[in-house]
Amino acid sequence: MTDQQRIDFEARGYLILEKALPGSELDEARRAFDAAPDLSELPNHDSIFIHLSQHAGFFPHVHRIIGDVVQLRSITGSLIVPGDSGCGWHRATASMLGVHHPLSTVGVVTVLHLDPTADDDACVAVVPGSHRFRSELSIPDVDRIEEMPHAVRLNAAPGTVLLLHANIWQARLPNATGTRRSLTYVYNHCWMRQALPALQSDAQGAIAASHNLSQLFGIGPDLSRATGYWSRSVEGYPSSHGLPERKFSELKVVGQGVKPNK
Amino acid sequence: MTPSQARDQYDAQGYVIIRGALKSGELKRVQDAFDRAQENDALGDILNQDDVFVDMVDHPALLPVVRAVVGEDAQLRYGRGGLIKPHSDTGSGWHCDLSEIGGINLPESIIMTKLFTYLETVPETGACLACVPGSHRYEMGHPLPDLDDHEDMPHQVKMVAEAGDAVLMNGFTWHARFHNRSDIPRKVLEYSYIHSWMKTQYEFSDFSAHVQSLILADHNRRQLFGVPEPEVSDYERRLV
Numbered sequence: 285m286t287d288q289q290r291i292d293f294e295a296r297g298y299l300i301l302e303k304a305l306p307g308s309e310l311d312e313a314r315r316a317f318d319a320a321p322d323l324s325e326l327p328n329h330d331s332i333f334i335h336l337s338q339h340a341g342f343f344p345h346v347h348r349i350i351g352d353v354v355q356l357r358s359i360t361g362s363l364i365v366p367g368d369s370g371c372g373w374h375r376a377t378a379s380m381l382g383v384h385h386p387l388s389t390v391g392v393v394t395v396l397h398l399d400p401t402a403d404d405d406a407c408v409a410v411v412p413g414s415h416r417f418r419s420e421l422s423i424p425d426v427d428r429i430e431e432m433p434h435a436v437r438l439n440a441a442p443g444t445v446l447l448l449h450a451n452i453w454q455a456r457l458p459n460a461t462g463t464r465r466s467l468t469y470v471y472n473h474c475w476m477r478q479a480l481p482a483l484q485s486d487a488q489g490a491i492a493a494s495h496n497l498s499q500l501f502g503i504g505p506d507l508s509r510a511t512g513y514w515s516r517s518v519e520g521y522p523s524s525h526g527l528p529e530r531k532f533s534e535l536k537v538v539g540q541g542v543k544p545n546k
Numbered sequence: 547m548t549p550s551q552a553r554d555q556y557d558a559q560g561y562v563i564i565r566g567a568l569k570s571g572e573l574k575r576v577q578d579a580f581d582r583a584q585e586n587d588a589l590g591d592i593l594n595q596d597d598v599f600v601d602m603v604d605h606p607a608l609l610p611v612v613r614a615v616v617g618e619d620a621q622l623r624y625g626r627g628g629l630i631k632p633h634s635d636t637g638s639g640w641h642c643d644l645s646e647i648g649g650i651n652l653p654e655s656i657i658m659t660k661l662f663t664y665l666e667t668v669p670e671t672g673a674c675l676a677c678v679p680g681s682h683r684y685e686m687g688h689p690l691p692d693l694d695d696h697e698d699m700p701h702q703v704k705m706v707a708e709a710g711d712a713v714l715m716n717g718f719t720w721h722a723r724f725h726n727r728s729d730i731p732r733k734v735l736e737y738s739y740i741h742s743w744m745k746t747q748y749e750f751s752d753f754s755a756h757v758q759s760l761i762l763a764d765h766n767r768r769q770l771f772g773v774p775e776p777e778v779s780d781y782e783r784r785l786v
Contacts (some may be wrong), residue, residue, distance in 0.1 A: 351648040379781045381617040382741045387651035465593020473649050477780045514645050526648040540639035541695040
């Protein structure tokens with residue numbers, strides 16, 4: 285992630301990564317998508333959906349935003365047909381208690397477009413900067429998705445990946461024409477619950493072979509529970525504590541007298 | 547003190563003391579069960595040792611305060627017993643439990659809170675819990691001072707407690723447990739509460755069939771012990 289991308293994400297609450305999935309991988313993802321009998325069970329249908337979770341075209345950005353403790357919350361496929369009425373304005377974190385969301389980053393919603401979108405065709409829309417709005421601020425009572433003030437439509441070509449801060453005001457516009465396929469990978473922190481399907485043995489085998497995939501999918505006796513969950517770490521990336529960047533006290537434990545401070 | 551008043555104190559200081567949460571007869575029952583668990587070397591698995599420890603998770607003098615502080619999506623992270631022998635230098639040092647966590651603006655969030663219920667008196671010279679009031683509001687990264695002894699921490703407050711008292715403490719509050727320089731063992735139940743969207747430190751299968759039956763019989767217990775409800779997102783679980 286470049287400095288400019290970090291600044292953009294922190295300021296606007298989203299990033300657009302064009303051509304994140306190259307053509308050959310896009311074709312492979314489409315083939316696997318079309319063959320999947322259940323779009324809520326993708327990791328069990330084809331290992332491509334497992335490996336996409338740490339795709340080099342977007343995962344380093346996700347890792348930078350969430351931090352070393354990144355894991356997957358969910359993977360879903362969406363097939364938007366003509367006449368679809370869209371998805372109204374909402375915050376993905378709206379019912380999540382306990383967190384001061386405007387200054388926190390509990391998750392990243394990653395949308396992988398397999399088909400193009402246009403202004404009226406299943407386009408994701410956001411209100412830039414709304415991830416910093418206080419939770420008490422009500423979403424305007426608009427009748428139509430298109431009426432939201434200051435909304436921006438995130439049109440996307442196939443292979444484009446959108447990264448949305450989980451607290452941003454977001455919607456999906458109605459779809460007038462064409463069928464739109466997309467994949468949504470939601471990432472959160474290791475110490476948070478996941479909403480993945482029960483993984484079958486083939487999927488578990490593919491995941492268990494990789495440290496990073498094991499962490500992302502939360503498998504393994506020491507990963508599925510909370511013990512030590514504050515300090516898990518994926519490998520192969522520059523260490524990140526996530527965004528917004530935070531400071532840590534240099535000393536962690538002081539004043540025991542019988543032991544040195546550390 | 548009402549749950550709302552307790553929440554106000556907790557918000558201001560990062561902890562709240564609940565005096566006399568356990569009355570004499572009940573206290574005796576819990577003390578006896580604790581001693582049996584200790585004899586069986588099972589304080590780390592206390593929820594499986596006696597029904598009384600399951601009852602403590604939703605105790606009528608304590609759960610309303612937990613709800614007021616954590617919220618209606620409260621869940622138990624773990625429950626265990628702790629024993630500190632008299633005259634032992636086992637103090638924990640000053641620290642913050644959430645010092646490693648990223649992603650959350652902690653001064654304005656409540657992610658994890660601990661409930662300590664004391665089963666023996668903790669005198670001034672005992673293995674007191676101590677807190678720095680208001681430190682849960684410190685800017686993130688505020689440095690811990692490089693001090694030598696527990697007593698050196700400025701503005702600290704020691705929680706001198708009677709048997710049956712409880713303390714609810716924010717996981718972001720600077721705190722320490724002092725060395726036990728008294729003749730009294732520190733016997734405490736430590737239950738940690740989090741939100742339903744967070745992982746617990748146990749699996750439901752860790753519990754005996756009997757404890758599982760105690761949990762499954764009640765909506766609130768199912769939520770508190772993290773039993774999944776397939777139709778409800780973990781973001782949206784609520785106590786009734």
